[in-house]
Amino acid sequence: MALQEADLLPIYQHLHQIPELGLEEHETQAYLLSIIAKMPQTYLTIKQIPSLDTAILVKVSGQSHDYRIGYRTDIDGLPVTEATDLPFKSQHPGKMHACGHDIHMSVALGILSYFAENQPTTDMIFMFQPAEENASGGMRLYQSGALDQDWMPDEIFAFHDNPDLPAGAIGCRMGTLFAGTCEIHAHLTGKSGHAAFPHNANDMVVAGSALVQQLQTIVSRNVDPIQSGVVTLGHFTAGTIGNVIAGEAQIDGTIRALTQDMNLHIQRRVRTIVEGIALAYDCQIDLDLHQGGYYPVENNDAITADFMQYMQKDADVNFIETRPAMTGEDFGYLIHQIPGTMFWLGVDSPYSLHSEHMVPHTSAIMAGVNAMTGYLTHRNDLQK
Numbered sequence: 001m002a003l004q005e006a007d008l009l010p011i012y013q014h015l016h017q018i019p020e021l022g023l024e025e026h027e028t029q030a031y032l033l034s035i036i037a038k039m040p041q042t043y044l045t046i047k048q049i050p051s052l053d054t055a056i057l058v059k060v061s062g063q064s065h066d067y068r069i070g071y072r073t074d075i076d077g078l079p080v081t082e083a084t085d086l087p088f089k090s091q092h093p094g095k096m097h098a099c100g101h102d103i104h105m106s107v108a109l110g111i112l113s114y115f116a117e118n119q120p121t122t123d124m125i126f127m128f129q130p131a132e133e134n135a136s137g138g139m140r141l142y143q144s145g146a147l148d149q150d151w152m153p154d155e156i157f158a159f160h161d162n163p164d165l166p167a168g169a170i171g172c173r174m175g176t177l178f179a180g181t182c183e184i185h186a187h188l189t190g191k192s193g194h195a196a197f198p199h200n201a202n203d204m205v206v207a208g209s210a211l212v213q214q215l216q217t218i219v220s221r222n223v224d225p226i227q228s229g230v231v232t233l234g235h236f237t238a239g240t241i242g243n244v245i246a247g248e249a250q251i252d253g254t255i256r257a258l259t260q261d262m263n264l265h266i267q268r269r270v271r272t273i274v275e276g277i278a279l280a281y282d283c284q285i286d287l288d289l290h291q292g293g294y295y296p297v298e299n300n301d302a303i304t305a306d307f308m309q310y311m312q313k314d315a316d317v318n319f320i321e322t323r324p325a326m327t328g329e330d331f332g333y334l335i336h337q338i339p340g341t342m343f344w345l346g347v348d349s350p351y352s353l354h355s356e357h358m359v360p361h362t363s364a365i366m367a368g369v370n371a372m373t374g375y376l377t378h379r380n381d382l383q384k
């Protein structure tokens with residue numbers, strides 16, 4: 001029998017205990033392979049990718065082979081120290097599934113187990129993809145070539161869990177669901193010195209502070225207010241002690257925008273401001289702007305209209321039309337290449353994604369499996 005709630009709950013709890021960072025998901029991969037190995041193998045082909053060695057691809061052979069439906073889950077955790085009191089909390093110090101990818105994997109296994117027993121009309125490609133959080137796993141997967149030829153989906157689906165939606169609710173919208181992101185890394189080099197002799201030094205606390213202030217003008221002064229954007233600088237370190245002038249500083253952050261044009265516009269403004277600060281404060285600033293394929297997640301019109309209509313009509317689904325969000329996703333790269341739909345699955349937690357307290361509601365798992373086995377069967381049947 002396909003995996004049911006009683007099977008998926010311990011699977012989820014085990015995955016929750018073994019979070020691993022992007023590109024290091026070896027224990028996770030071995031566990032996923034062990035679960036997939038217990039499914040009926042008649043229709044399954046498993047593929048591993050030498051250049052992305054923690055990924056798993058599984059093809060479910062359909063009754064015909066001229067169309068392929070893709071389903072992707074991410075598998076990585078975050079460098080967050082878990083602060084929940086769950087009996088199955090993370091066993092890996094300093095790492096946690098704080099973004100709910102353990103829920104994503106559990107739902108994917110549930111859906112895969114259904115189609116392993118109920119041969120779909122068309123081929124299906126399940127992607128267990130590493131490194132969503134920071135290392136461009138979606139882009140790496142696509143560029144690895146592993147999806148080429150008869151593994152390349154014609155359409156693609158994925159979800160992200162959402163603590164703000166009721167457990168099990170499906171959220172989606174036409175157009176852009178998630179922002180495109182771009183990491184900002186700036187290293188400032190001036191000259192350290194004694195606090196008493198500022199004229200003999202070049203203070204990177206002052207230059208860095210000016211840079212932070214200037215970058216904060218981009219959204220208020222350079223972004224069309226009818227559109228939107230985010231520039232967040234989450235990390236700023238400089239110096240060692242109060243009476244030594246800091247000769248270096250490091251500032252890291254992220255850009256968010258709902259269109260690629262706006263993302264590129266903000267990137268250009270960051271570059272110009274950095275050049276201006278380097279000139280004004282007579283220092284060197286090494287700037288790295290890194291997008292890595294985190295494009296806006298732009299849902300395909302026809303597929304998403306069908307998805308929303310189906311979910312609205314399904315009496316067992318609590319469907320909620322959502323607004324775009326400034327979270328990023330490397331699914332943006334995949335959906336840029338392959339038309340598809342990304343959606344939210346509600347997990348009803350008072351704590352946000354990436355919080356050390358985040359505890360998703362596990363009733364979402366079976367709700368997600370049921371909604372998506374139904375929907376993917378419908379998408380299969382359209383190919384009859």
Ligand SMILES: CC(=O)N[C@@H](CCC[C@H](N)C(=O)O)C(=O)O
Pocket residue numbers: 099132133134160181182183253254255294326327328329330353
């Ligand atoms: C769902 C989620 O939280 N995704 C991450 C993606 C990170 C993108 C990249 N590392 C960046 O910070 O720009 C997010 O932070 O939205």
